[in-house]
Amino acid sequence: MRRMLLALFVTICHLFPASVLAATAPGFDLKKLQDDSLSTLVDLIKMDTSQPAGNEYLATDYLGKRLDEVGIAYKTFESEPGRTNIVARIKGDGSKKPLLLLGHTDVVTVERENWTFDPFSGTVAQGKIFGRGAADDKGIVAVSFEVLIALKRYNIPLSRDVIFLGVADEEGGGGLGITYMIENHLEEISAEFGINEGGRGSIDPQTNLYSVFSIGTAEKTPRRAVLTVEGRAGHGSVPTRDNSIGVLATAVSKLFETPLPMQLNETTRTFFTRLAQTRPKAEADIYRAILAPNPSIETQEKLRDINPSMFSIIRTSVVPTIFEGGYQRNVIPSSAQATLDIRALPDTDPEVMFEQLANIIDDPRVKITPMKVTRPAHSPAPLSTDLFNAFERVLAQQHPSATVLPSMLTGATDSAQLRSVGIATYGFGPGAFLGENNGIHGNDEYLRVEPFSEYARLMWLIVTDVAAQ
Ligand SMILES: [Zn+2]
Numbered sequence: 218m219r220r221m222l223l224a225l226f227v228t229i230c231h232l233f234p235a236s237v238l239a240a241t242a243p244g245f246d247l248k249k250l251q252d253d254s255l256s257t258l259v260d261l262i263k264m265d266t267s268q269p270a271g272n273e274y275l276a277t278d279y280l281g282k283r284l285d286e287v288g289i290a291y292k293t294f295e296s297e298p299g300r301t302n303i304v305a306r307i308k309g310d311g312s313k314k315p316l317l318l319l320g321h322t323d324v325v326t327v328e329r330e331n332w333t334f335d336p337f338s339g340t341v342a343q344g345k346i347f348g349r350g351a352a353d354d355k356g357i358v359a360v361s362f363e364v365l366i367a368l369k370r371y372n373i374p375l376s377r378d379v380i381f382l383g384v385a386d387e388e389g390g391g392g393l394g395i396t397y398m399i400e401n402h403l404e405e406i407s408a409e410f411g412i413n414e415g416g417r418g419s420i421d422p423q424t425n426l427y428s429v430f431s432i433g434t435a436e437k438t439p440r441r442a443v444l445t446v447e448g449r450a451g452h453g454s455v456p457t458r459d460n461s462i463g464v465l466a467t468a469v470s471k472l473f474e475t476p477l478p479m480q481l482n483e484t485t486r487t488f489f490t491r492l493a494q495t496r497p498k499a500e501a502d503i504y505r506a507i508l509a510p511n512p513s514i515e516t517q518e519k520l521r522d523i524n525p526s527m528f529s530i531i532r533t534s535v536v537p538t539i540f541e542g543g544y545q546r547n548v549i550p551s552s553a554q555a556t557l558d559i560r561a562l563p564d565t566d567p568e569v570m571f572e573q574l575a576n577i578i579d580d581p582r583v584k585i586t587p588m589k590v591t592r593p594a595h596s597p598a599p600l601s602t603d604l605f606n607a608f609e610r611v612l613a614q615q616h617p618s619a620t621v622l623p624s625m626l627t628g629a630t631d632s633a634q635l636r637s638v639g640i641a642t643y644g645f646g647p648g649a650f651l652g653e654n655n656g657i658h659g660n661d662e663y664l665r666v667e668p669f670s671e672y673a674r675l676m677w678l679i680v681t682d683v684a685a686q
Contacts, residue, residue, distance in 0.1 A: 242371045242372075242373055243371070244371060245367075245371050247674060247677070249367075250363055250364070250367050250673055250674070250677060251670040251673045251674065253363045253366070254356075254359050254360045254363045254669070254670070254673040255341075255346070255359075255666065255669065255670070257283075257359040257362060257363060258339070258346060258351065258355055258356050258359040258664075258669070259339035259341065259346065259348075260279060260339070261276055261279070261322070261339075261350065261355040261358060261359060262337060262338070262339035262346070262348030262349065262350055262351060262355055263337055263338065263339050263348075264276050264279065264337070265337050266322055266323050266324055266350070267323070267324050267325065267326045267327065267349060268323055268324070268325055268326060268386075268388045268389055269326075269389065270299070271299065271300050271323045271385055271386060271389075271393070272299050272300075273299070273300055273301050273302070273322045273323055273383075273385040273386070273394075274295070274299050274300075274301040276322035276358075276383065277293050277301040277302070277303040277322065277383060278301075280303055280305075280362060280383055281293060281303060283362075283366070284305050284366075287366055287369060287370065288369070289305050289307065289365070289366070289369055290305065290306070291303055291304060291305035291306075292304050292305075292405065294397070294398065294401070294402055294405075296385065296386070296392075296393040296394070296397040297393055300385045300386060300393040300394075301385060302382070302383065302384050302385055302394055302397070302398055303381075303382070303383045304380060304381070304382050304398075304402075304405045304406060305365060305380070305381045306378050306379070306380045306381075307365060307368050307369055307375065307378065307379045308375070308378050309374075309375030309376050309377040309378045309379070309684065309686075310374070310375065310376055310686065311377075311378075312376045312377070313376045313377035313409065313603075313684075314377060314408060314409035314410075315377050315378035315379065315380050315407070315408040315409065316377055316378070316379050316380070316408060316409070316410050316411075316412070316604070316680065316683060316684045317380045317382055317406055317408035317410065317411040317412070317635070317640060317642075318361035318364065318365065318379065318380065318381050318382070318411075318412050318680070319361065319381070319382040319383070319384060319395075319406075319411060319412070319413050319631065319635075320354045320355070320357040320358035320361055320382075320383060320384075320413070320414065321354045321358070321383070321384050321385070321386070321387030321388070321394060321414075321631065322354075322355070322358055322383045322384070322385060323385055323386055323387055323388050323389070323394070324349045324350035324353070324354075324355070324388065325349070325353075325388050325658050327349050327660075328660060331660040331661075332660050332661055333347070333661050334347045334348070334661070336348055336349040336662070337349065339351075341666065344665055344666050344667065345663040345664065345665050345666065346663060346664050346666060346669065347661060347662070347663045348662065348663075349662055350662070351655070351662050351663050351664045352646075352647070352655040352656070352657050352662055352663065352664050353414065353655075353657045353658065353662070354387065354414045356646070356647055356664050356669055356672070357413075357414050357646055357647075358383055360647075360669075360672060360673045360676050361381055361412070361676070362381055362383070363673065364379075364673075364676050364677055364680050365379060365381040367677065368680070368681075368684075373681060373685050374685065374686040375684050375685060375686060376684060376685065376686045377409070377683075377684050378408075379680065379684050380405075380406060380408060382398070382406050384398065384631060385397075387630065387631050389591075390591030390592065390629075391591065391592070391631050391633075391634055392591065394631065395631040395634045395635065396591075396634055399634055399635075399638055403638065406640075407640070408640050409604075409640070409641065410602065410603075410604040410640065410641050410642070410643070410683070411632065411635045411640045411641070411642035411643070412604070412642070412643055412644075412645055412676075412679075412680075413433075413630060413631060413632045413635070413642050413643070413644055413645075414433075414630055414644055414646055415433030415436065415626050415630045415632055415643075415644020415645075415646070416430070416431045416432045416433040416624065416643065416644035416645040416646055417430075417431055417645070417646040417647060417648060417649060418430045418431075418616075418619070418646075418647070418648030418649070418668065418671075418672070419431070419648065419649065419650070419651045420648050420649065420650050420651065420668065421650075421651060422650050422651065424618070426616070426618040426619070427616040427618060427619040427648060428618060428619055428620070428651065429619055429620050429621075429622055429651075430608070430612050430616070430619050430620070430621050430622065430645075431622050431624040431644075432605070432608050432621060432622070432623055432624060432643055432644060432645055433624055433625075433626055433630075433632065433643060433644020433645070434483075434484045434597050434598045434599075434600060434605070434623040434624065434625070434643060434644075435482065435484040435485075435563050435597030435598070435623075435624075435625040435626070436563070436625060436626035436627075436628065436629055436630060436632060436633060437529070437530075437533075437534070437560035437561060437562060437563070437625065437626065437627055437628075437629065438560065438561045438562075438563065438565065438590075438592050438593070438594055438595070438629065438633060439558070439559070439560060439561075439590070439591065439592055439629050440559040440560070440561045440565075440567055440570065440587065440590065441556065441557060441558055441559060441587075441588040442556075442557045442559060442571070442574075442585055442586060442587045442588060443554055443555070443556055443557070443585075443586045443588060444465060444468055444469065444554065444555045444556075444557065444578075444583055444584070444585055444586075445552060445553075445554050445583070445584045445586065446461040446462075446464045446465040446468070446552065446553050446554075446582055446583055446584070447461060447551060447552045447582075447584075448460055448461035448464065448549070448550075448551060448552070448553075448582075449549070449551065450548065450549055450550060450551040451548075451549040452547065452548070452549070453546065453547035453548055453549060454547070455549075457549065459582065460549050461542060461549070461550055461551065461552050461553040462542045462543060462549075462550065462553045464553075464580065464582050464583065465540075465542065465553040465554070465555055465583065466540075467580070468555075468578045468580060468583045469537050469540070469555050471577050471578055471579070472535050472537070472557070472574065472577055472578065473537065475577050476514070476517075476528075476532055476534075476535075477532050477533045477534075477535065477570075477573060478532065479512065479517055479531045479532050480531065480532060480562060481507075481508070481531060482562070482563065482564075482597060482625075483597065483599070483600055483623075484597050484600070484623045484624065484625050485530050485531060485625055486508065487600060487622075487623050488530075488622055488623055488624060488625070489504040489507050489508050490504075490508060491620050491621075491622055492504050492620075492622070493505050493508070494620075495620050500523065503516065503519045503520065503523065506519075507520060507531070517531065526627050529560065529627045530625040530627060532562065533559065533560065533561045533562050533565055533570060534559070534560045534627070535557055535558075535559050535574065536557065536558045536559075536560075537555055537556070537557055537558075538556050538557070538558045539554075539555065539556035540553075540554075540555045540556075541553065541554045541555070542554065560627055561594070563594070563595060563596055563597050563625075564594065564595075564596055565594060566594075567587065567590075567594070571585055571587065591629075592629045592633040592634065593633060593634060593637040594637065595633050595634075595636035595637035596636060597625070597636070598632075598636060598641040598642055598643055599641060600623055602641055603683055604641065604643060604679075604683050605623070605643065607679050607682040607683040608621060608643065608645070608679060609621050610682065611675065611678045611679050611682055612675070615675060615678065624644070626644065630644065632644060645675075645676070645679070646672065647664055647665075647668050647669045647671075647672035648665075648668035648671060648672060649664075649665065649668060
């Protein structure tokens with residue numbers, strides 16, 4: 218009998234992994250988690266935490282009050298007056314290292330006159346939540362926060378601490394937020410894994426099913442630089458060889474015509490392999506050609522035709538964004554400058570990279586000055602960890618129609634700083650229809666209510682999968 222019971226117990230444990238057991242923990246109320254996430258999101262949107270002032274204390278005061286109500290201890294850390302970060306922790310049994318759930322409470326500014334609704338009202342209409350920060354990043358803050366509260370409410374036994382971190386200043390590069398926390402209070406947030414913004418589900422509008430879950434495992438590092446050419450000023454009627462505008466334009470055009478060499482890493486290799494398995498043949502053939510040794514530049518250009526970001530994730534990209542010089546049409550100016558938005562592949566040595574650029578330009582008259590760096594070089598998060606496995610397992614169970622794609626962001630997030638100190642950080646976020654950009658950093662930013670609720674459910678399953686006993 219004992220043996221039979223034991224066998225039955227083992228079978229049940231196999232049938233119901235930790236996440237399912239936790240999801241059915243006594244009294245667990247999924248709808249409450251979803252409703253609370255929505256109301257917390259609306260409350261957070263109502264606080265104007267827009268850059269450059271930030272005033273993130275509005276959000277951390279509110280979150281602190283909510284934590285007091287449920288008896289979860291927390292600490293706040295002010296990097297500058299009003300620029301507050303908040304950390305709360307639920308203890309596990311210590312058998313595994315902590316899991317960090319983070320989001321940023323600051324938002325970018327708004328052009329109020331171009332919004333349909335007040336950007337700080339959190340209006341819910343047409344199945345959407347409108348407001349600055351809805352998609353970037355208060356929805357993620359709200360769900361991470363409510364998951365933490367639910368872990369406490371239902372007394373879920375944990376094998377690792379779960380830490381919630383609400384940071385300031387992400388939109389300013391993280392200096393007063395994640396960088397400040399890492400430099401001054403790393404012991405408060407130190408973890409094996411982090412879950413941050415930088416990923417999402419894509420819903421196929423034809424079938425209404427999730428077709429892809431992008432999990433952010435890597436991102437590029439911004440490394441901007443200014444090119445300067447000094448020449449002789451002169452009369453516009455006399456064509457000199459050292460015309461600063463001409464020399465600079467030639468340098469910029471060489472960089473424009475000569476992309477840096479392509480290079481794949483674990484994330485992009487897996488990304489293209491999985492796309493090749495799921496996309497129509499003509500498109501899949503391009504991904505297979507990219508995965509073959511030494512793809513030609515013509516093959517790489519085909520990626521740019523499908524989507525320019527795919528061309529960006531296989532190399533360090535160099536994009537001219539500002540060109541300045543001259544002030545009168547019959548005067549040759551004595552100097553001209555161009556700004557390059559360089560996005561380096563992870564693990565790039567900046568010195569080597571700037572030398573590559575100097576070699577392409579091949580003109581000592583062009584001076585390259587690197588600009589201040591806000592995001593550190595770092596290695597991608599590995600794909601063989603307990604957390605990445607949890608993403609794959611839970612998403613495959615819950616949405617068999619979807620492919621899980623480890624992804625490299627062309628933009629930058631706080632994950633850069635966390636990965637640079639060895640916290641394997643993964644991007645995950647609410648779903649949207651394929652190609653939808655949710656007005657992020659633009660007007661009428663929104664999240665769809667239904668995918669937001671589904672994101673809350675999936676986060677619960679993933680967090681309990683990786684952190685519950
Ligand atoms: Zn963001």
